[in-house]
Amino acid sequence: MKKFIAAMSVSALAVTAAYAGVTEEDLANDQASTDQVVTNGMGRHLQRYSPLETLNKDNVKNLVPAWAFSLGGEKQRGQETQPLVYDGVMYITGSYSRLYAIDVNTGEELWQYDARLPEGILPCCDVINRGAAIYGDNIYFGTLDARIVALDLKTGDVVWRDKIADYKAGYSYTAAPLIVDGLVVTGNSGGEFGIVGEVQARNAETGEIVWTRPMIEGHMGTLNGQESTMTGTLNATWPGDLWKTGGGATWLGGSYDIDTDTLIFGAGNPAPWNSWLRGAGEPTEGNVGDNLYAASRVGIDPKTGDIKWHFQTTPREGWDYDGVNEVVAYTDRGGNKRYATADRNGYFYVLNREDGAFVSAAPFVKDITWANGIDETGRPIFNEPNRPGNPANATDGNKGEVVFSSPSFLGGKNWMPMAFSQKTGNFYVPSNEWGMDIWNEPVTYKKGAAYLGSGFTIKPNYEDHIGSLKAIDPDTGKWVWEYKNDAPLWGGVMTTAGGLVFFGTPEGKFIALDDATGEELWSFQTGSGIVGQPITWEMEGEQYVSVVSGWGGAVPLWGGEVAKKVNYLNQGGTVWTFKLPKQLASN
Ligand code: CA
Numbered sequence: 189m190k191k192f193i194a195a196m197s198v199s200a201l202a203v204t205a206a207y208a209g210v211t212e213e214d215l216a217n218d219q220a221s222t223d224q225v226v227t228n229g230m231g232r233h234l235q236r237y238s239p240l241e242t243l244n245k246d247n248v249k250n251l252v253p254a255w256a257f258s259l260g261g262e263k264q265r266g267q268e269t270q271p272l273v274y275d276g277v278m279y280i281t282g283s284y285s286r287l288y289a290i291d292v293n294t295g296e297e298l299w300q301y302d303a304r305l306p307e308g309i310l311p312c313c314d315v316i317n318r319g320a321a322i323y324g325d326n327i328y329f330g331t332l333d334a335r336i337v338a339l340d341l342k343t344g345d346v347v348w349r350d351k352i353a354d355y356k357a358g359y360s361y362t363a364a365p366l367i368v369d370g371l372v373v374t375g376n377s378g379g380e381f382g383i384v385g386e387v388q389a390r391n392a393e394t395g396e397i398v399w400t401r402p403m404i405e406g407h408m409g410t411l412n413g414q415e416s417t418m419t420g421t422l423n424a425t426w427p428g429d430l431w432k433t434g435g436g437a438t439w440l441g442g443s444y445d446i447d448t449d450t451l452i453f454g455a456g457n458p459a460p461w462n463s464w465l466r467g468a469g470e471p472t473e474g475n476v477g478d479n480l481y482a483a484s485r486v487g488i489d490p491k492t493g494d495i496k497w498h499f500q501t502t503p504r505e506g507w508d509y510d511g512v513n514e515v516v517a518y519t520d521r522g523g524n525k526r527y528a529t530a531d532r533n534g535y536f537y538v539l540n541r542e543d544g545a546f547v548s549a550a551p552f553v554k555d556i557t558w559a560n561g562i563d564e565t566g567r568p569i570f571n572e573p574n575r576p577g578n579p580a581n582a583t584d585g586n587k588g589e590v591v592f593s594s595p596s597f598l599g600g601k602n603w604m605p606m607a608f609s610q611k612t613g614n615f616y617v618p619s620n621e622w623g624m625d626i627w628n629e630p631v632t633y634k635k636g637a638a639y640l641g642s643g644f645t646i647k648p649n650y651e652d653h654i655g656s657l658k659a660i661d662p663d664t665g666k667w668v669w670e671y672k673n674d675a676p677l678w679g680g681v682m683t684t685a686g687g688l689v690f691f692g693t694p695e696g697k698f699i700a701l702d703d704a705t706g707e708e709l710w711s712f713q714t715g716s717g718i719v720g721q722p723i724t725w726e727m728e729g730e731q732y733v734s735v736v737s738g739w740g741g742a743v744p745l746w747g748g749e750v751a752k753k754v755n756y757l758n759q760g761g762t763v764w765t766f767k768l769p770k771q772l773a774s775n
Contacts, residue, residue, distance in 0.1 A: 209323070209325040209326075209341065210226050210274060210322045210324060212367075212369060212370070214226055215227055215232060215367055216232075218231045218232070219231035219233075219238070219239065220239065223725060223726055223727065224273050224274050224275070224725060225271070225272055225273045225274075226272055226322050227272075227367075228270050228272075228318070228319045228320075228321065228364035228366070228441070229270075229605065232443060232446070233443060233444070233446075233516060233518065234514050234515075234605060235516055235518060235607065235608040235610070236606070236680065236682045236683065236721075237607060237608055237682075237683050237684070237685075238682070238683075238684045238685065238725075240684055240724055240731050241684065241685040241687075242726065242729075242730070243684065243686045243724070243731040243733070243768045243773075244686035244687055244688070245686065245687045245688065245702055245709060247772060248686075248688060248700045248709050250772035250773075251712075251733065251766045251767070251768050252768075252769065253764060253765070253766055254732065254765045254766060255294065255295030255765050256295065256762050256764050256765070257288070257295045258761060259282045259283070259288070259738070263283055263286070263761075264283065264740070264759040264760060264761045265283040265315050265738070265740040266316040266738060267283060267316070267719065267720050267736045267737065267740070267760075267761050268316045268317065268362075268603070268678075268719050268720055268740075268741060269281045269317055269318055269720055269721065269736050270318065270364065270723060271319075271723050271734050271736065271763065272320060272321075273292055273725050274322055275341075276292055277290065277291065277292055277298060277341070278290045278291075278292045278734065278763070279322070279327055280320075280736060281317040281318070281319055281320050282317065282736075282738075282761060283315050283738070283740065283761065284302075284303075284305065284332070285302075285303035285305055285315075285329075285330075285331035285332050286300065286303070287300070287301045287339065287344070289344060292765075299343060299344035301346075303337065305331065305333050306333055306355070308355070309332045309333050309355050309360060310355060310356075310358045310359075310360060310378070310636065311377070312360075312378070312379075312380045312742075313741065313745060313746065314740045314744075314745055315332060316719075316740065316741060317329065317330070317332075318363050318440075318603070318721075319363075319721070320364060320365070321365040321367045321372065322367075323370070323372070323392045324392065325340060325342070326338045326340065326341060326393075327339050327340075328365045328367070328372050328392070329364070329365065330352065330361030330362065330365060330374060331361060332355075332362070333355040333360070333361075334351065334354065334359040334361050334377075334378075335349060335350065335352060336349070336350050336352055336361070336372065336374055336390070336395075337349045338392070338395060348395035349395070350397075352374060352376055352388060353376055353378075353383070353386070356635070356636055357378070357381065357383060357635050357636055358378040358381025358383050358635075358636055359376055359378040359381075359383050360376075360377045361374065361375075361376060362377050363377070363440055364441055365441065366441055368451065368490045371389040371390065371398060371490065372390045372391075373388070373389045373390075373442060374387070374388050374390075374441070375388075375437070375438025375441050375442065376388075376438055377437050377439035378439075379437030379439065379456035379510065380459075380638055380639065381636065381637070382433035382434075382435065382459045382460065382639035383433075383435065383459075384402050384404050384407060384432075384433070385403035385404065385435065385438045385439075385456060386400055386401060386402045387400070387401045387403070387438055387442065387488060388400045388401075389490070389493060397410070397413075398411070398412065398493075399416065399492060400493060401488055401493040401494075402419050403436040403453070403455040403481050403482070403484075403486060404420075404426070404431050404434035404436045404458075404479075404480075404482065405420025405421060405422065405424060405425060405426060405434075405480050405481065406418065406419065406420065406423065406426065406431040407431070409493050409494070410493075411493060416492065416493060417494055419481065419495065420481065423476075424475070424476075424480070425467075425475050425476055425477065425479055427466070427467035427476055427477075430465070430466055430467070434459055434479065435455075435456060435458045435459030435482055435639075436456055436458060436459075436481060436482040436483075436484075437455070437456040438453045438454065438456070438512065439456055439510075439512055440513065440514065442454075442488075442515075443515050443516065443517065444490070445517040447525060447541065448525075448541055450488065450496060450541075451487070451489075452485055452486070452487055452488070452515040452517075452527065452544075453485070453488060454484070454510070454511045454513060454514075454515065454529075455483065455484050455485075455511050455512065456482065456483070456510035456511065456512050457482060457505055457508045457509065457511075458482035458483065458505055459482075459633075459639050460631050460639045460640055460641035461506065461507075461640045461641055462506070462576075462579070462588075462628040462629065462631060463477075463505065463506030464578040464579070464588075465631070465641060466504070467479075478500065478503040478504055479503070479505065480498065481495075481498050482505060483500055483502040483503070483510065483511035484500040485498065485511060485515050485527075485529060485539070485544065486498045487543075496544075497543050497544035499537070499544045499545075499546060499566060501529075501533055501535070501537065501568075502532075502568065503567065506575055506576060506628075507533070507593050507626060508597035508642075509532040509533040509558075509597070509599065510599070511531065511532070512532075512603070513529050513531055513532060513599075513601060513602075513603070515528070515529045516528050516529065516606070516608050517541060518608045518610075520538075520613070520663055521663055525540075526538050526539065526541060526662070527544070528608070528615055528662050530552050530600070530601045530606055530660075531599075531600070531601070532597075532598075532599030532601065532602065533556075533559070533568070533595070533599075534551055534552065534553045534599075535550065535552070535556070535559075536549065536550050536617065536662070536665060537549045537562075546565060546566030548665060549665070550660075550664075550665025550666075551600075551665075552601070552617055552619055552667075553594075553595055553601075553620070554649070555623065555649050556600075557571060557574045557592065557623070558571055558575070558593050558594075575591070576589070576591050576593070576626045576628045577589025577591070579627075579628045579630055579641075585630070586629060586630065587627050587628075587629055587643075588628040588629070589627065590625050590626070590627040591625070591626060592624070592625055592626075593623060593624055593626050594622070594623030594649060595621075595623065596620075596622045596623050596624040596647075597624055597644055597746075598620065598646065598742060598743065598746065598747070600619050600620065601617060601618060601619045601620070604677060604679050604719070604721075605721060606618060606681055609684075610685070611683075611685050611687065612703050612704065613661070613662070613663070614659045614661055614662070614668055614703070615662055616657065616658070616659055616683055616689045616691075616703070617657070617658050617659075617681075618655070618657050618677040618678075618679070618681050618691060619656045619657070619658055619677070620654050620656065620676040620677060621648070621650055621653065621654055622648050622649055622676065622750060623647055624644045624645060624748070625644065625647070626642060627643050627644075628641055628642050629643060644748070645748040645749060646746070646747050646748035646750045647748065647749050648750060648753070652672065653672035653674055654673070654674070654676040655672065655674065655675055655676050655677035656672055656673070657677060657681065657689075657691060657701070657706075658671075659689075659703070668706075669705060671706045671708075673693050674695065675693060675694035675717075675743075675753070676743050676747070676750060676754070678717075678741050678742075678743055679691060679692045679693075679718045679720055679722075679735075680720065680721030680722065681722075682721070682722040684724060687702065687703045687704065688700045688701070688702070688703060688709070689701040689703050689706075690722045690724075690735070691718075691722070692717075692718020692719070692722070692735055694754055694757055695717065696713050696714050696716055696717055696718065696739075696758075697712070697713055697714070697718070698711060698712045698714050698718060698735050698737070698764065712766070714735070714762065714764050715737060715758070715762065716737045716739045716757070716758050716759060716760025716762065717737070717738070717739025717740070717754075717757045717758075717760070718736075718737050718738075718739075719740060719741045720735050720736035720738070721735070721736075723735075729770060730767050730768060730769065730770055731767065731773075732765060732766065732767045733767075734763060734764065734765045734766070735763075735764055736763050737761075737762050737763075738759065738760045738761040738762065739757045739759055739760060744757075
């Protein structure tokens with residue numbers, strides 16, 4: 189928008205009339221517009237790639253702090269957000285559903301919004317938030333009581349506020365909303381409570397619901413207040429009434445492929461975790477037990493909310509391998525338009541962008557036990573003995589056979605986003621090498637109560653590292669290099685045309701690697717664990733990099749033996765902003 193105004197040589201009145209804040213064009217051009225970051229993912233394809241090369245392999249050693257901002261208060265815990273930068277202001281969300289506007293030049297606070305959360309919210313995996321979205325003069329973010337809020341960019345005043353779902357039933361909200369053609373598109377969280385995953389689209393100006401799309405077969409979608417189409421075919425892949433509490437939470441939000449005009453959302457585990465209860469226990473007819481569209485990626489028409497295609501990564505899922513991980517649209521070295529996604533189940537998939545069809549899959553972690561590979565249709569070749577046992581066959585009827593499965597339920601990769609370099613053609617994937625003892629137990633659905641039917645203990649697979657950042661060639665599935673880290677990685681990755689890969693560790697280090705070799709070129713100790721998502725932009729000819737530091741997230745809560753390994757880490761809550769001063773840029 190700034191460039192547009194500067195180009196106009198008309199009266200100030202006309203400029204005011206033309207000002208529309210962040211436009212659809214701004215969102216579409218976010219990657220190329222290096223003076224602002226107005227989308228989660230640094231572009232709605234979620235490449236997290238900047239064409240900036242001012243900061244590069246030679247001069248990154250001169251990157252220095254410009255300012256730091258504390259989120260303050262006693263509310264710390266995990267800070268998983270990605271900052272946005274627009275019109276001289278940085279916007280960040282914080283733990284406990286807070287949002288801050290910060291002067292991007294000085295680091296001073298302009299305003300803060302603190303959602304008043306009710307008693308009894310049920311976030312499964314820490315009180316985190318993963319970012320906001322900007323459109324027009326508003327900024328949007330979701331809150332832990334499953335609401336979406338629109339705030340005035342300049343003042344932080346509430347413009348509108350709406351309920352996504354009932355927090356008392358276990359719903360919550362943590363993802364960055366996605367804006368496409370004037371619609372605010374959101375998912376939901378709560379897959380461990382027997383909720384039903386859904387995607388909702390609202391008019392960004394008014395908050396009015398335009399369409400809804402449930403992710404579990406049998407549920408009806410809506411369009412303009414009327415029933416539209418059923419998701420899938422009732423009881424095609426789910427037995428009985430289990431689809432009514434079938435999970436498939438869309439908790440990581442989605443991406444947008446402008447070339448095919450498609451929203452891509454992932455759906456989490458089917459509920460409950462115990463797969464033997466979902467029709468996959470006995471020899472079945474057809475694909476009953478696959479439990480669509482849980483553990484799947486789904487392509488959605490942004491105008492109607494109708495499903496265009498789906499790809500299920502883990503049919504009859506039974507290890508909590510949520511299918512939510514981000515789907516990144518990119519062009520491969522051969523000029524083919526592809527999607528890539530690194531699944532919780534340990535496989536890195538490449539799909540066709542026209543129809544979501546399977547192209548290839550390769551492991552991105554070392555010790556996958558649950559499958560022996562992926563067949564030519566994209567379906568896993570199950571290693572049957574590695575399925576947690578059926579409690580109905582247990583002598584006491586309570587605890588099925590315990591198996592050691594890898595990756596652990598927190599995944600070969602969890603929510604933390606990977607990055608794609610248009611320069612190298614490789615993906616930079618934050619992964620973890622860990623497994624778990626897992627077993628099944630009987631369970632019945634109860635509103636607002638955990639609905640798992642499983643127990644588990646996570647264990648490291650290696651003595652010297654769990655975290656593993658890998659450069660992966662998507663054309664071959666081969667690993668180009670690996671950077672090992674003691675603690676599990678839980679933050680996002682960013683890469684730049686300057687040849688750098690940025691990420692942070694739970695031990696507090698913010699690191700820049702050489703994109704070709706994985707060699708560490710620069711690091712800075714931020715004082716608390718990094719589980720946030722870095723960005724970069726330029727101001728007045730200087731390149732800046734920001735990341736939010738603040739340890740937390742699912743690992744310390746659910747990490748079993750791994751949680752013990754990281755319990756010395758300090759909490760925090762600080763935005764760190766670095767810059768390459770002009771006079772040091774050529775060194
Ligand atoms: Ca899950």
